Amino acid sequence: MNQDPSPEALLRRATAGDEDAFRALYRQLSGGVFRFALHMAGNPSLAEDVTQEVFLVLIRDPGRFDPSRASLKAFLFGVARNHTLRAIEKESRFAPYVERGTAAGADSSEDSGYRAGTVPLSAGSSVHLSEPAIPDAGEDLLRREEIDRVRRAVLALPPVYREAVVLCDLQELSYEEAAQALQCAPGTLRSRLHRGREILADRLRAGERNPGHAGAVRFPASREEGR
């Protein structure tokens, strides 16, 4: 039986100077961290920066990870979340995220779908998708449009709900791990997740009524909204 070593074991070896262990750790967790930042920010370049920052923390200050408080995965998502929120806030000073999503969504049928293995996520940025294209071009386009609509709806969620939805429903973290990453109680996380999904359902419904404008729908008022 050949089991992969746990991220914690790999980190211990990497900290002791084992480069192969660090590479294995990176390959095991970087995808999730990158996709989390991507779904949170919609910007592949920013997501890559966040991924780098997260692993630089492990390289430079591995002692920050306390195994008694959280799993390494939860810790990394927590670091990624902090970096992502800071980056989003910095970006929003120049180009409000929702408006940019709206602009992208306005012409989604032409410009925002998957194209030749490239996923546009926000204005001026795209990321290569390694999965092969679906043979039927018409179905493929429709499927991509639908997925892109969901992606924009997620991106348009308030960050406090977005992170809960992304961690639990897209990254499939357990409630416990997601709560550790967000440094909140599992009950709070569940509440945010339910509220986020509720908003998401509303936005997707609005997108059904008005295709291509999922990102343009205003959020319903929320008790927890805003940090």
Place this chain on the structure above:
Amino acid sequence: MTPSRSSNGFDPPASDARAGEATPCDRWQPALVEVARSAQEGSTQAISGEAVEALQHAASCPACRELLVAERAVTAELARLSSADSTLQPSVGCESTLLAAYRQERGGEVRTRRWIFAVAGTLAASLLILLGAALLVSRDSGSMAHAVVYRLLRGEVRPASSVAAPDSGAQSAVEGGSSAATSDDEEEFTDFYAYYPGADLSSVDSGALVRVRVPSSELGAFGLQVAQGREDEWVNADLLVAEDGSPQAIRFVLPAPQSSKD
């Protein structure tokens, strides 16, 4: 492709339980969401008793049934997005950059560690060399002292310290006593006397000679006579001191013959 509004799963519950005031159905909402999420994952995990009750309630409550359908639709949409993006990875450049940073960081640590080891090793080696040298010197001087003392006790040699020029005035204060050591130079000595009465000098196997001056009045304690009228004078003596610093024996410098002075 697009489902009708009534069948797309995104219609709000008829009771408007989500946005309105609390209703009896509110208590089932969390459980229904969990049911919708776990159903989408296709997991076989056991449904909690609360979820079973929520499902039973939804079967008879149109609002909750619609909520369940809506939640399942959201779960399905999110699963599609997750699946579509599951292969997205950071670029190869990202990994290269991090590996370079790792090598630099760990290399720096290794270099620092090596430097510390080198300095510590050099210091330890220097310390060992110094310690060894000190031990050698100590052993040599100890053996030399041992040999000198042994031979002194046997009256074979005269210590270097005793070569000093005699204080003629002081020497003349000692009279009598057997002369055990003959002198090639200017000084002659008495035998060694145990410093502490009754001490066994044969047990003394190492030590050093220290030239001292003692009052003539002390000579009487060792059975020596002091010339009349010179009790206040001082005479030279060699004190045999053990390695622990304790005096073991003493001998006195005999006065030079009167004739040589004249």
